[in-house]
Amino acid sequence: MLEFVDNLKLVFFKSGGQMERENVKQNINFLEYPLWFQDEIVASNTEQGMIWKDREGYVYKAGYKPPVKTDAIFLLYLLMQSQRQNYGQELSLTRYQILRDCGLAVNAQWYNRLEDSLERWKMVGIKFVGTFYDGEIYSAINFGIIDSWSIHEKTKELKVTFSPSFIKMMLGKGFFKYINFAEFKKLRSPLATRLYEILCKSFYGRDTWEISAAKMAEKIPMKERYPAHIVPKIKTAINRINKCSDTKFLLETRKLDHGQTILCFTKTVAEKALLPFHQPVKESFTMPDKPEITILINLLPEPRRSQKTILEPVIAFYEMRGSDYVARNIRYTNKNAKNNYRPYLLKALQNDYGLAMQEDEEAARQVIAQEAMKAQEIAHSEAAEQKRQQQQEEKKKRAQAYIESLSEESRSELHAEAIANMSDNIKEIVLKKGLGSKIMLNMAMENIALQRLAEINTSKPNQPSLEMP
Secondary structure, eight states: OHHHHHHHTTOSOOBTTBOOTTEEEEETHHHHSOSSOSOHHHHHTOTTOEEEEOGGGEEEEESSSOOOHHHHHHHHHHHHHHHHTTSOSEEEEEHHHHHHHTTOOOSHHHHHHHHHHHHHHHTEEEEEEEEOTTSOEEEEEEEESEEEEEEOTTTOEEEEEEOHHHHHHHHGGGOEEEEEHHHHHHOOOHHHHHHHHHHHHHOSSOSEEEEEHHHHHHHTTOSOOSHHHHHHHHHHHHHHHHHHSSSEEEEEEEEOTTSOEEEEEEEEOHHHHTHHHHSOOOSOOOOOOOHHHHHHHHHSOGGGTTOHHHHHHHHHHHHHHOHHHHHHHHHHHHHHOSSOHHHHHHHHHHHTTHHHHHHHHHHHHHHHHHHHHHHHHHHHHHHHHHHHHHHHHHHHHHHHHHHHHSOHHHHHHHHHHHHHTSOHHHHHHHHTTOTTHHHHHHHHHHHHHHHHHHHHHHHSOOOOOOOOO
16 A cells, blocks of 8 residues: 555646546556557447557557547546456446446447447457566567456446456556546547657656657557648647646647657646746856857847846746747747837747747748749749740741742742642641631741751851951
């Protein structure tokens, strides 16, 4: 019992400063790797089951519909009951009790859904090749979740028997976290719930955590593969977690030189966010000798560059968040603060108001660049067309000059040759002097003239070039 109480001190999500009875111990392997999936439509249409493979040898087999968020709530509730019975493998409950405690309607529809959920978990098998977080190396681990379940025909008592291997893994051997059941079922969004699991596992003994957007999409997993699609959904999920849980997260993004987008999560506490401004003011203030800080100070309006109450938070946030973070919030304040520059800057630094402005500026720059590129392409196309028309005009003039230089007899021969080379349809129009016949005849004669001029130029010997002395 003492060990259980001590472990509870590590709980990540609390309510009102008191430990909740609904904190459920969870092996961090099943926070790192998914036990359930998000797409309920696909899951309901996959009665023949599926096989899903993740990183590092994790293989998930569902012989029936794969579990989704609702099934995750049921499983977490059953684990909570097992935990309260000293991790008993066998549970005896009623369907009414489960639905009521899970916050679901007590009716025939949800009775059927509960039984369907038990069938899903019964048909799940997991294989892991490699190392679990218990520190032991296995060539392979293969286990199920639920061994059996049944409902007594008369009493309607539900009996659930967990897999012994699964219950043993829930003990965690020190590699576990606690999930708050009340918060878990309150989240509703499958993406927010899965992200909640990952954050719960990842914020052990630290206040910040970074991961690439692409790798986060693999962990969850998400259908989206590009940061432009991943990041907005993660931000929405974080907002929901912040509304539904007592622990709040700040999400920032930054891009690496090779284009990779990094998600930067920070576990926030209100008092901590204000820390840079409420620390006792030191009598002496020494400006750090760093070029980046000098650049940041030069972004401030000139009258503000020597004010200690401005410089201290700028430097503090530079140390915590980096120069890009501080620079964008200084620019945001310069643009928007009409009065009260100091509190405006402090609030911008606390809440990263400059991020949205920076994203809008980047989007505007991209639009301008695209419009400039499009205008350049149009200009090139117009220049090419103009050049082509000039060349055609020059050829036409040369051909007409050649034809005019011919004797009457030679011109008649050219006329006859042009008609002879025409297709039957065009020849018929020209001979009958139909609409456009004169233009067709002139074009045919000009084409022959150009061919003759090309042959004349080819037959001429190369003339030596004249050079100026």
